[in-house]
Amino acid sequence: MVVLHVFGPVVCAQQNDGPVPIGNRTDGRKDNDPEAVGFNEMIVKQQISRRKKEHEDLLKRGEEALKLSAEVEASISTNETFSPNDLEKLQELEKVVGKIREELGGKNDDHDEENASGPENNARQSIGSAFKFLRDSTIKLVDELKRSSRFSISAAAIEASTRIIRVAKFLRLKK
DSSP: OOOOOOOOOOOOOOOOOSOOOTTOOOSSOOTTOHHHHHHHHHHHHHHHHHHHHHHHHHHHHHHHHHHHHHHHHHHHHHHOSOOHHHHHHHHHHHHHHHHHHHHHTOOOOGGGGGGOOSHHHHHTTOHHHHHHHHHHHHHHHHHHHHHSOTTOOOHHHHHHHHHHHHHHHHHHHHO
16 A cells, blocks of 8 residues: 655745844845835835824714714704604714724623613613713714824723713614
């Protein structure tokens, strides 16, 4: 009986996570090679540009959430009833604020909703106060986003976004 084993070549690769430290170049180029310096600078500029855009997008989402909460509050204060359009706006507000919370590094806290205490529980007692709380919380969230930079994570913004989502879900399900 003949047994034939075939072994494929083993390939190992190194991952380049950043610029090579001085004196450790393996490609034969000098550390001050203009081509290497230009490439590293280009990568850093792209990273900075990407982070700026992400922060700008975060601020735009905050403004969108503010607009949605104002529209829903105004609609409810004039009509005193939910319309299908109001429910869509509440769902959109939940989505937008959820994206903000996710980008800030917050996680989904839905399992804590039954144990929630604080101002959002007071807002649940009446629909009018809930919409006012929703609007005020959205304003606080946007203010906190504007105060933060792309280099920081705001725990206050994460908490505000969680409160907004809870109250928006409450209002949507209360209908």
